[in-house]
Amino acid sequence: MTNHILEVKQLIKKYNKFSAVKGISFNLAKGETLAILGPNGAGKSTTLKMIYATTPITSGQVLINGIDVAQNARRSKWEIGVVMQEDLLDTTLSVLDNMVAHAILFDIPFKLARKRGIELLNFVGLSNYWNKQVYSLSGGMRRRLVLARALVNNPKLIILDEPTTGLDIQSRHVFWAKLNELKLQGVSILLTSHYVDEIETLADSVLMIDHGTIIASGKVNTLASELGYSNLETAYLSLTKFDEEAKNIEQTRS
Numbered sequence: 287m288t289n290h291i292l293e294v295k296q297l298i299k300k301y302n303k304f305s306a307v308k309g310i311s312f313n314l315a316k317g318e319t320l321a322i323l324g325p326n327g328a329g330k331s332t333t334l335k336m337i338y339a340t341t342p343i344t345s346g347q348v349l350i351n352g353i354d355v356a357q358n359a360r361r362s363k364w365e366i367g368v369v370m371q372e373d374l375l376d377t378t379l380s381v382l383d384n385m386v387a388h389a390i391l392f393d394i395p396f397k398l399a400r401k402r403g404i405e406l407l408n409f410v411g412l413s414n415y416w417n418k419q420v421y422s423l424s425g426g427m428r429r430r431l432v433l434a435r436a437l438v439n440n441p442k443l444i445i446l447d448e449p450t451t452g453l454d455i456q457s458r459h460v461f462w463a464k465l466n467e468l469k470l471q472g473v474s475i476l477l478t479s480h481y482v483d484e485i486e487t488l489a490d491s492v493l494m495i496d497h498g499t500i501i502a503s504g505k506v507n508t509l510a511s512e513l514g515y516s517n518l519e520t521a522y523l524s525l526t527k528f529d530e531e532a533k534n535i536e537q538t539r540s
């Protein structure tokens with residue numbers, strides 16, 4: 287029995303001749319939170335999409351709780367909850383009906399789906415909105431609804447792609463509080479983020495990627511000092527060669 291909820295081995299993704307992900311390997315221990323940090327186009331979403339089996343793996347292997355995603359995508363999806371960048375909510379349905387519609391994908395009977403839906407809306411602070419149309423929700427509420435929806439199959443691992451991008455600071459804090467509650471319940475979390483403060487708030491470990499490869503990885507609390515930097519943001523900017531990019535921008539302007 288593995289202690290890892292997620293094992294990623296030599297993962298490669300090619301879009302025709304372009305290599306978006308170039309041999310990434312990492313593990314996520316049960317109950318831990320791992321954040322993937324990287325600039326636009328680094329390959330974060332592509333990596334997640336291979337893990338949650340919405341894009342084919344070119345080569346390499348992903349095991350979720352020991353289940354090979356390429357061999358058994360449907361079975362592996364029962365182990366996970368996914369919060370994608372796009373909401374993919376049905377705006378013609380009520381908040382609760384969005385929950386029920388998702389639960390039915392996991393063969394959860396209608397009555398149980400409603401019960402579980404109401405419990406989860408309560409968990410994310412949306413119990414007063416169960417019969418409202420989705421379009422009436424704020425951006426922060428929609429994100430919390432998507433989180434609640436991702437929990438409907440009681441997943442052991444939640445995967446979130448830039449979960450708080452575009453939210454105001456209050457909504458981000460509310461969202462983080464919910465993720466921290468899930469962590470306390472023992473749920474494992476894999477997320478991507480552009481925000482170092484989000485990673486410092488939520489994650490135990492961080493994987494920095496750029497141009498489809500891992501450029502640094504370690505514990506959030508110690509990685510910067512191990513690499514000789516004062517903090518994570520400075521380390522990240524230096525490792526992604528931000529200084530050179532800044533110089534290029536200055537040269538283009540002058």
Ligand SMILES: Nc1ncnc2c1ncn2[C@@H]1O[C@H](COP(=O)(O)OP(=O)(O)OP(=O)(O)O)[C@@H](O)[C@H]1O
Nearest residue numbers: 301304305306324325326327328329330331332333
């Ligand atoms: N369907 C696709 N076909 C061709 N190229 C793609 C496709 N999807 C992504 N790419 C390319 O693969 C690279 C990695 O994209 P990806 O979306 O994984 O980056 P990302 O790190 O998630 O970026 P962002 O932070 O902007 O979301 C980019 O160069 C992107 O243009």
